[in-house]
Amino acid sequence: MEMVNLTINGVKVQAPKNATILEAAKSAGIHIPTLCYHPDLKPEGACRLCVVEATGARGLVASCCYPVAEGMVVQTNTAQVRKARRLVVELLLASHPKGCLSCRKSGDCELQRIAADLDVRNHRFDWGERKTYTLDDSNPCLVRDQEKCILCGRCIRMCRDVQGMNVYSFARRGFHAMVAAAFEQDLSKVACSFCGQCSAVCPTAAIMEKDDTERVWDAIHDPDKIVVCQVAPSVRVALGEEVGLAPGSIVTGKMVAGLKAMGFDKVFDTNFSADLTIMEEGHEFVDRLQHGGVLPMVTSCSPGWVNMCELKYPDLLPHLSTAKSPQGMFGAVIKTYWAEKANVNPAKIVSVSVMPCIAKKAECVRPQLRDSGFQDVDIVITTRELGKMLREDGIDFTRLPDAEFDSPLGYGSGAGAIFGTTGGVMEAALRTVADVVTGQDIQQVDYKAVRGFEETKEATLNIAGKEIRIAVCNTLGSAMKMMDRVRAGTANYHFIEVMACPGGCIGGGGQPIPTSKAIKKKRMEAIYSIDSNSKIRKSHENPEIKILYDTWMGKPLGEKAHRLLHTHYSPQNR
Amino acid sequence: MASQATNIAVVGGTDADHAKIDIILKKYEGQKGSLIPILQDTQDLYNYLPRKALEYIAEQTGNPISAIYGVVTFYSQFHLNPRGRNIVRVCQGTACHVRGGKTILETMEKALGVKAGHTTDDARFTLETIACLGACGMAPVMQINGETHGRLTPEIIPEILAKYK
Incomplete structure (x- = not known):
């Protein structure tokens, strides 16, 4: 395998030529926060949380998708990166319910953990409009609470690329963008196998198993x-x-x-x-x-x-x-x-x-x-x-x-x-x-x-x-x-x-x-x-x-x- | 009303519908990235995209119905509900805005009894807004079925509408 040499945060790193910056950083023990990235799914670069500075790139790049190159110098923790990363989380939280204490995903939620890790305490955009959706608990297996969806698309990629079922897709646009089954129907109405892989990769409580405890x-x-x-x-x-x-x-x-x-x-x-x-x-x-x-x-x-x-x-x-x-x-x-x-x-x-x-x-x-x-x-x-x-x-x-x-x-x-x-x-x-x-x-x-x-x-x-x-x-x-x-x-x-x-x-x-x-x-x-x-x-x-x-x-x-x-x-x- | 609702539910799903859609599908057969033109041609048939027609297109093209729904709801050119015989687009672009475009929209909403984005009960008009028609010199403007009407005032609206049956 052809390898390239790059520097991440001053550390010399060797990585396969087709690796992403994120993979190279991970192999060197350098942690870059991610949300839409999942190791078992194709990266999509949707959330921009994993942005870094890299030589040869204009502006910040999403490290989950951006390929390494010979001689590249990457900085994962500059002032600009920190600011951008925090802004991403702040904007996600702006339209996210704040009921973490009573949320079923509390403690396991990636958004919650990242907000804590990045020390996002100040909800600057809290005045913004919130999306409201009806809870889909129409089937015996899965509950979808779309108000908690951060549009990372992991469920879509899992259902489409791995399971081939294509239950979900992004629908609508802009503020109204959502993850939807065809015609925004409940899961009980569409060809869903209830395998629940979407719930296994969802970073928040947007898709969870029905709680029978x-x-x-x-x-x-x-x-x-x-x-x-x-x-x-x-x-x-x-x-x-x-x-x-x-x-x-x-x-x-x-x-x-x-x-x-x-x-x-x-x-x-x-x-x-x-x-x-x-x-x-x-x-x-x-x-x-x-x-x-x-x-x-x-x-x-x-x-x-x-x-x-x-x-x-x-x-x-x-x-x-x-x-x-x-x-x-x-x-x-x-x-x-x-x-x-x-x-x-x-x-x-x-x-x-x-x-x-x-x-x-x-x-x-x-x-x-x-x-x-x-x-x-x-x-x-x-x-x-x-x-x-x-x-x-x-x-x-x-x-x-x-x-x-x-x-x-x-x-x-x-x-x-x-x-x-x-x-x-x-x-x-x-x-x-x-x-x-x-x-x-x-x-x-x-x-x-x-x-x-x-x-x-x-x-x-x-x-x-x-x-x-x-x-x-x-x-x-x-x-x-x-x-x-x-x-x-x-x-x-x-x-x-x-x-x-x-x-x-x-x-x-x-x-x-x-x-x-x-x-x-x-x-x-x-x-x-x-x-x-x-x-x-x-x-x-x-x-x-x-x-x-x-x-x-x-x-x-x-x-x-x-x-x-x-x-x-x-x-x-x- | 009930029979009309049933009719809407089957539109796009009969053998006759399939025959018409087949002609469109044939036209784009083997062409990659032809979903949007197929949807456009289908919308030309019905004035909107009936659900059954979309399901048929999904089945025939192998595109997942969820993805087709995603495309249809992404682009404002596509419509999932039946539309009126006459499509009114009131410009809300910057030039029209400063010259009273908002008042024109409000007048239209009152005259037709529907909000922007909706169709009158008699299916005579669908009222929509648009960001700019490129006719700023005639602001405020609106388009009905592609015909542009400029230098609008609330007073001349009834006269214009009367021309469209």
Whole structure:
């Protein structure tokens, strides 16, 4: 890579020729404040907060977009830069609500932090006109409070460039400029997958997950309710960030202890139902393969992806595995199998799930997911919401003694654990499929070809003499490209895994903020270390799974399994 | 009223509409950056941009409907609501301003019973403002359907309006 030499604040810096000033400064440990910039998105230079002085440039330049050059001299903290930067923040604050104390984003808000960092105390332009908008809380997942929007455009870039959904665009002009869905409709009226990636990159409270924590507290404080929860595989490798631990910290035991301390009666593991999903989905795949079913079969555990398929590819719904997501399976099993075992009236159970995911909030209210005779999962909270609840409860997280998940439904194999990352569902399925097809206990369980961050991965495997072609997609943008190929008949695969979010659930829309590829990488490593440290790494070898099938469920794809563990999809027209 | 509202909701979405829009799309087929001309030609068909027409253009061109909405709301030349048979543009530029452009606008608003930016109930007039028509020598001026009327006084307004049915 061709390198250039430049000087930033008197420090000699080497940077790749195509780097921006911001990247070069960062590599040299020089901090430049940013707002519209996000490490995972294309820079746009919209907010002008990152302006610097650079030789060869007229006036101040936006360092997030401006390329470095040989011999360039950059100053990031001159009087002129400071003045300009502060003015940017002052002008943003001029039309921004001042209710920081009661704002949900308080403490996590980038605008708030930058205003404090730059010591903007004097609101010179407070007399200015304010924009007023109606709150959009029309859907179960996301709340848009546009009065808090600073027009950084991160949500637009995420939704357009990464997810390919194009829900948002800038609309209108000047003072009236806004981020809008088509015709300024509410999100419930447009083709939004509810992946929530917009909320993961929003620097303020303009787009946030719908807060369901109060409903959880109400249930916990109701003595007549039995409040149980399940926790998704990727929450345990991210929750630590909510309590100040380094990304990639594995906090399984403390998380369980924390949930119990908060007042949950039982804490179960979604890794268990991830194994259950593999039992059903793996057998479904083998069945489709051997009996001429619709191929490629596509995974269905990511509800953002399922929404996208129902919205944009209704003709391809037969490709989706009919196996419910792990959350969905767990919901059905808790209010039937577990209620029976524990001798509990299912009507009294409040089933909560802790998910990395925003779209799970919409999944749990799907009319299809009421096979227990009740709404199978009652409330979904995200990793961020759990973090908030732990703080609210005053739990000293790091000092909690590790606790174990409740049993049964509390044990998950390594295969269940890796559901939390892109490639994980595929790898987990292959471990079981290989054993089922060959009738052997295959020792090689690492399928490295499906691991990693690339948006589309593919591999050809030889299982019992048969060539199996697989593909793994993460991000809805790459899923769209793949589904276009499926539609055109050029996707020559047997099995495709799709996860809506970048990196899979570790990068879910409900995961801790800030989020970036570097942070997700740590979470991913943590997930794989949970797997490699597991004694049991195949779903079908999970003893609790065996007991469930042997004593109650019957066979995978059997009558009971069909009724409780499988679902159907319908086109959505929004 | 109800039937009229229903009509508006389907404008741009019938087979006949699609056939007309197809002709426009054909004209710009394969040309990059042709969204704005397509929108202009479509607006010429309807006098405004019906929502169904925009949705059809999005579907056919592959431009996201959110982005098309962004373009349409950015440029003041595009209109999302039906417009009157006669378009009145009252100049509010500097020269007109100092020569009583504001009074002319107020007189027009009173005469038509609508504020600037709106259309009369009988769809006879749409009243708009404009920053400068480049006819400062005739200030204050307004344009109706492209015809310029200058040296306006509140008194001569009714006479001018009477010419436009």
